[in-house]
Each structure stands twice: as C-alpha cells, then as structure tokens.
Amino acid sequence: MRILFIGQKPETVDFSDPALPPGFDAAKINAGIAIAVQTIEERGWQVDPCMITPDEAGLAQLDRALRTQSYNCVVIGGGLRLPPKSLALFEQVINAVHKAAPQAAIAFNTRPEDTALAAARQIG
Secondary structure, three states: OEEEEEEEOHHHOOOOOOOOOOOOOHHHHHHHHHHHHHHHHHOOOEEEEEEEOOOHHHHHHHHHHHHHOOOOEEEEOHHHHOOHHHHHHHHHHHHHHHHHOOOOEEEEOOOHHHHHHHHHHHHO
C-alpha cells in the first residue's frame, strides 16, 4: 500500500488563526508528521509526505506528487480543511486528488499523529 499524506508546510501556517487548536506550532506539527510517517511505515505501507505551501507552487508540488506515483489512499491533513480561510486551498487539493488519482481512497486525519488510522479506515 502506498499513502500520500498532504498537509500545509508547517512553517507557512498562521498559528494566530483562532480556528486552529491552541498551542500548535511548526515544531509540534513537524513532530506529528514524523510520528505519522513512522506509524504508516510500521504497518508495512509506503508513505510520501507532501507538505505544500498555500500558493500555486504548493499546488504544483502536489500535482507532481500525484502524477509521479499511484496511491491507494490520500490522507488530507486537518490544517488544510479546518481553518475557514483555508477553504479555497482545501477545494483545490480535493479537486487535484480527484483529477489525478481517481482510484485512490481519500481520508482525513484529525491531527498528524492519527494519519495511519485515517488511511486504515479506508484501506484496511
């Protein structure tokens, strides 16, 4: 199984946004991403983290990732879908996945650390 884990590059997140959980910062998100990668690999799956910037360059990075590999599941992180001001980026990500990887299941995590569980809900 191959998983694509999409999130916003932690260093580009606006942590002053009240829609984000209090106490989050780039270091905590990066640590969570590392845990996500480890737990996915412990399941014997391959994982490609794809932390994008909230701009055209980030969408181009996502497009390259989707076209380079075939994925069984794409997990989209909460940082892309929870803050209301990220809605347009979230829609662009969903549409990019739908277009480039229509065979992949789509899952959503609640925090980086539960990414493997999100993927497991969709692919077993």
